[in-house]
Amino acid sequence: MTPRRALLLAPLAAPLAAPALAQQAEWRPSRPVTLVVPFAAGSGTDAVARILAQMLSQEMGGATITVDNRAGANGTIAARAVMQSPPDGQTLFVTTNTTHAANPWLLKRLDYDPINDFTPISRLGNYVFWLAVNPEVPARNLRELMALAKARPGQISYASGNGTGIVAGATIARMGGVEMLHxxxxxxxxxxxxxxxxxxxxxxxxxxxxxxxxxxxxxRALGVTSGQRSALIPDVPTLAEEGLPGFDLLSFAVLLGPARMAPEATAAYGAAMRRVGAKPEYRSRLAEVGFDGMTSTPEEVGTFIREQIAAWGEMIRGAGIEPE
Known part of the structure; x- marks a missing residue:
């Protein structure tokens, strides 16, 4: 694993100098494109990837784009699969803060470098996460849940299915001064x-x-994890409002390729993503599945990932989570 300090300082694997515009316009996938997703079918990332596959196909000359779910090991199985793929533009990665911000701090051994082993293409947007409880739990709000957890140390559990769930759950327990079972x-x-x-x-x-x-x-939803209320569900308060001042967790998705991806492919996908992002349908379809869509340049997503690695490291250390 690349040392964490070096990871933060290493330059992001960026596309090579873009070819002539005519060459960019001519590049198309020579066979079906695979969008690798680090979580199972039915997950939020899977839903985002399937919408993206359809819309990106339309902008890539009708190319066939399929979703390949590689769940497990906190996203590392999928990350390694993309890292080891030929950089010819036929394999892309729809991934999240789990693999590209949290894992460098959650795992003692990381078999990929989130900076140098991937080519950035575009941000895709941000997820809306909330704290939900089974309605049989006698807590109508966060304060009541924290009181219940204090009365029953270690008996109130929280599940996680990704890095966001792990870090958010531990942070809630720490900030609430309670012991909860992960x-x-x-x-x-x-x-x-x-x-x-x-x-x-x-x-x-x-x-x-x-x-x-x-x-x-x-x-029952008790509050969203973002620092401000989400425009998608404005009636749901934030966890900060509900008793955890300063709680603010950003969960994101990005589109990447393997390191040193063919520059003409990188340029073509980047241009296609900008066209996709300009369509109102992009945001509206993603909003329907609870995702706030956006796009960016490759340079912007590269800088963003470096910033998020640092931010998630601070949150994970603050939550007292030890790497495993």
């Missing part, structure tokens, strides 16, 4: 299944797989 899962869908069944009491989860359950009363 129950990790391979991905979000099985964690939600157990939350619905009452086998775990709470979970920090994104809107995509959970908002329908909240609407139906099968889960």
């Amino acid at each position: 129950v990790p899962y391979r991905s979000t869908p099985p964690a939600i299944t157990d939350l619905l069944a009452g086998r775990v009491q709470s979970m920090v989860v994104d809107l995509t797989p959970s908002q329908g359950h909240v609407r139906d009363g099968r889960l």
Whole structure:
């Protein structure tokens, strides 16, 4: 693993100098493109990737783009698969802060370098995460949940299906001054299944797989993890408002390729993403699954990832999480 200090200072693997505009316009995938996703089907990232695959295909001359779910090991299985792929533009990575901000601090051994082993293409947007509880839990708000956890040390559990869930749950417990039981899962869908069944009491989860359950009363939402209320669910308060001042966790998705990806492919995908992002349909379709869509230049996403690695490191250390 690259030392953490070096990881933060290393230059991001950037595309080589862009070819002539005519060459950029001519490049198209020569066979079906694979979008590797580090989480299971039914997860928020899976939903985002499937929308992106359809819209990106339209901008890449109708190229076939398929989603390949490589769940497990906190996203490292998928990250290694992309890292080891030929840099010919046929394999892309739709990934999140789990692999590209949290893992450098959560794992003692990291078999990939989130900076140097990937080519940045575009930001995709931000997830909306909230703290949800099973309705059988006698807590109507965060303060009541914290009081319950204080009365029952180690008996109130929180599930996690990704890096965001791990860090947010531990931070809530630390800031609330309570002891809670962490129950990790391979991905979000099985964690939600157990939350619905009452086998775990709470979970920090994104809107995509959970908002329908909240609407139906099968889960209760106590607050969003962002520092400000989300425009997608403005009636739901923040955790900061509900008793954890300063709580602010950003969960994001980005589009990457393997390191040293062919510059003409990088340029073509970057241009296609800007066209996709200019369409109102991009934001509206993603909003339907609880995701706040956006795009960026490769340079912007590279800088953003470096900043987020530092920010997540600070939060993880503050939560007292030891790397495993």
